[in-house]
Amino acid sequence: MPPYDPSAFPPFAVTVDLVVLTVRRHALWALVVRRGEPPFQGRWALPGGFVRVDEDLADAAGRELREETGLCAQEVDAEAPPAGNGAHLEQLGTYGAPERDPRMRVVSVAHLALAPDLPAPRAGGDARSARWAPVDELLDRRGYGREDEPAAPLAFDHTRILCDGVERARSKIEYSSLATAFCPSEFTVGELRRVYEAVWGVVLDPRNFHRKVTGTPGFLVPTGGTTTRQGGRPAQLFSAGGATLLNPPMLRPEV
Amino acid sequence: MPPYDPSAFPPFAVTVDLVVLTVRRHALWALVVRRGEPPFQGRWALPGGFVRVDEDLADAAGRELREETGLCAQEVDAEAPPAGNGAHLEQLGTYGAPERDPRMRVVSVAHLALAPDLPAPRAGGDARSARWAPVDELLDRRGYGREDEPAAPLAFDHTRILCDGVERARSKIEYSSLATAFCPSEFTVGELRRVYEAVWGVVLDPRNFHRKVTGTPGFLVPTGGTTTRQGGRPAQLFSAGGATLLNPPMLRPEV
DNA sequence: TCAAAAGTGTTATGTGTACACCCATGG
DNA sequence: CCATGGGTGTACACATAACACTTTTGA
Structure with missing residues (x-):
């Protein structure tokens, strides 16, 4: 790489930020870390x-994800099947308002990662504390009686980025097989339905949902096994099929 | 802004690149400029x-668009109605592979702009030559018997960016009112249909299309006038309605 | 008068929705 | 035995696709 000539163009810092989402206890959760330094120290x-x-x-986003969660991400460009127990990872958007970081001009390329329900988050290499927080609480929608932490707004423009990431996930599970990225490698139709219900915040008819997803070609492939981990009659186990785009799409009920 | 400290983070150049699309002669065209300097000189x-x-x-993208076309863009964040004779402008994605520019590390935030059929493109302030080129030709699909210019691949990773932009436009006119951004402020149902046909590369049934778009609430508002500029029976004139998301969506015919 | 494009009516077909009903397990 | 979730069948509402047909202009 030729030497950098500061007079030729304005210098920028470029970062990646991650919206890491998971479904847990019938709700959507996001990974957040506590800032140890100003600005926004403690937030x-x-x-x-x-x-x-x-x-x-994409490599930088994957590296950060690995450092925070231990997940080995499936990086994708446009559409790709979320395979194995790796997370789905895609670019979300770029945030570069001049004053978004008071220290200097920073352009952040935000990425969206979807992961199955994980054990506790790993502390980063720099020993920052990390935790999962309900998205409703982070976006101040008071979805939960708050837990141990008061709900202060996220640092920088991260509330906005999180909001965009959640919206992306909400809309993308409509027409793609992305919802399976929230599930373990083998899952039941009921578990997949609970993902849709949590992400959309709706209640779906179990019978019609079952017919729809099993009838959509390439969405699910039966593994042969069954489980009773949800109680009731044993349910067939499935893994994500090769299809990325669902046709016909899943329909989100009217508000 | 505090002074820049090069030891704190790696310095990047940040650019905006524009995919400017229009519909002309029943095909999709993109705005391209000829490079006057290496690398890729003459391409x-x-x-x-x-x-x-x-x-x-977004301001940088709007400024570049104005410099190249004279268009006053409607910048949008997520969804917004394309109003007046301004173009639609939205962020497309960010391209930052380490070697995408051989001179230095450049991260480019690509934007997508949609414009009605325009007069000739304005030469930029730096007198670069600019022209409209059929997208099929730029993407080497040989859609046209080529015109005066040989079809060499675009510079840098711009073929990829163009491809992503075209794909975004193709999918977004399905579920949003974005197709009206390709039309002048007043247009007929037939003109809007020709936009869909050009962008998707299909032929649509004029009768069903008419019923569908006029029946979708908020998509089109009649202005009262009529025109015969397409020949045949006078057609009602419409302008874009307030709706941004179409429900139900327009359906792209199977391939 | 004819060609061309705009618009309306009608019908077959498919898809979503609601819900009655049965199945297989654990307790 | 019953509660719980899994899974199938069916009827109705609604949207789309195909196409016959009428309308209104310019040449």
Whole structure:
């Protein structure tokens, strides 16, 4: 790489920020880390960090995700099947308002990651504390009687980024098989339905849902096994099929 | 803004690139400019330029669009009605592979702009030559017997960016009122149908299309006038309604 | 008068929704 | 035995696709 000539163009810092979502206890949760330094010291923020000088944007996002969660992400460009127990990872959007970081001009390339219900988050290499928080609480929708933490707004413009990420997830599970990224490698139709219900915040008819997802070609493939981990009659186990785009799409009920 | 400390983070150049699309002669066209300097000297590229040090990303994209076309863009964040004779402008994605520009590390925030059929493109302030080119030709699909210019691949990763932009436009006119951004402020149902046909590369039934778009609430509002500029029986004139999301969506015929 | 494009009516077919009903397990 | 969730069948409402047909202009 030729030497950097500061007179030729304005210098920017480039970071990646992560919206990491999971479904737990019939709700949507996001991963947040506590800031140890100013600005916004002590406040919660999305995980993220600087892009290294010879690193691609998607690689940087995958590295941060691995550092925070231990997940091995399936990076995708446009559409790809979320496979195995890796998380889905895609670019969300870029946030570069001049004053979004008071210290310097920072452009952040936000990424969206979807993960199955995980054990506790790993503390980052720099020993920041990390936790899962209900999205409704972070977005101040008072969805939960708050837990141990008061709900202060996220640092920087991270509330906005989180909001955009949640909206992306909400709309994308309509027409893609992305909802399976919230499930373990083998799951039942009922578990998949609870993902849709949590992400959309609705209640779906179990019978029609079953017919729809099992009838959509390539969405689910039966593994042969069954489970009774949800109680009741044993349910067939499925894994995510090869299809990425659902046709016909899942329909989100009217509000 | 505090002074820049190069030791704290790797310095990046940040640019905006524009995918500007229009519909003309029953096909999709993109705006390209000829590069006057190495690398890729003499090759066609997407219009774009450096983000200024105190400029928001969307502002930079709007400025470049104005410099290239004279269009006054409606910048949007997520969804917004394309109004007046301004173009629709939205962020498309960010491209930051380490070697995408051989000179230095450049992260480009690509934007997608949709415009009605325009007069000739304005030469930029720096006198670069600009032209409209059929997208099929730029993407090497040989959709046209080529015109005066040989079809060399675009500079940098611009073919990929263009491809992503076209794909975004194709899918977004399905569920949003974005197709009206390709039309002048007043247009007929037939003209709107020709937009869909050009962007999707299909032929639609004029009768069913008419019923569908006029029956979708908020999509079109009649202006009262009529026109015969397409020949045949006079057609009602419409302008874009307030709706941004179409419910039910327009259905793209199977391939 | 004819061609061309705009619009309306009608019908077959498919898809979503609501809900009655049965199945297989654990307690 | 019953509660719990899994899964099937069926009837109705509604949307789409195909196409016959009428309307209104310019040439």
